[in-house]
Amino acid sequence: NAGVTQTPKFQVLKTGQSMTLQCAQDMNHNSMYWYRQDPGMGLRLIYYSASEGTTDKGEVPNGYNVSRLNKREFSLRLESAAPSQTSVYFCASSEKGFNQPQHFGDGTRLSIL
C-alpha cells in the first residue's frame, strides 16, 4: 500500500545547483500534481499532468520544469535552485476526472542555501 512515493525526503542544495524530485504512484491514477507548501500559504500548485503525455502550468511554475515519464512517474526539476525555492514539495495523484480527490505523498523538504 505505498500510494504516492516521493524521493528524497530531505535535501540541502546550494544556490545555483540543480536537482530533480521524484514521484511515483502505484494506484494506476491518470493525473499527477506537484505542489509547494510554505508557512501561512497552504499548498500552491506548481505543475500538473492530466494524463500521460501532457503537462500544464499551475499557480507558481516559474523556476521549475516537469516530466511525466510514464503513467506512474512525474518528476519536478529545479534547474538553478534559488533560496526562494526553499519549501516542502508534495506530489499528488488522482483518478481521471477533474473533481477526483487527490492522494498525497509524504513530501520532500528542500533547503537552498
Next chain:
Amino acid sequence: AQSVTQPDIHITVSEGASLELRCNYSYGATPYLFWYVQSPGQGLQLLLKYFSGDTLVQGIKGFEAEFKRSQSSFNLRKPSVHWSDAAEYFCAALPADSWGKLQFGAGTQVVVTP
C-alpha cells in the same frame, strides 16, 4: 479573486471538547470543496468532500462538515476531540471551471490539550 480563507491560524482545544474549524470561499459559482488533514511530517489525507446534494457531509475519523451557500462556508466539526486529532487542517476548493487545480486555504493548526 478566487480564494479560500481559513480565519483561524491556530486553535487550542481540550481533549473531549468539540471542535469547529472555519472555511470560507470566494468564487463565482459554488466550487467542489474538500477538507484535508496533515499530521507532522506527513502528506495530506482527505477527510471529506462536498460536490452537491446533502449539505451535511460525513467523513473519516468522526469528522463532518456543513456547506452553507448563503454564508459561502464549509466548516469542519468534530463532537469530541482526541489527542490524535492534533494536526494541521486544510480547506480546499476546486472551481468548476478549473481542471484539477485545487486551491488551498492557509491551514489551521489544532493543538489538543489533556
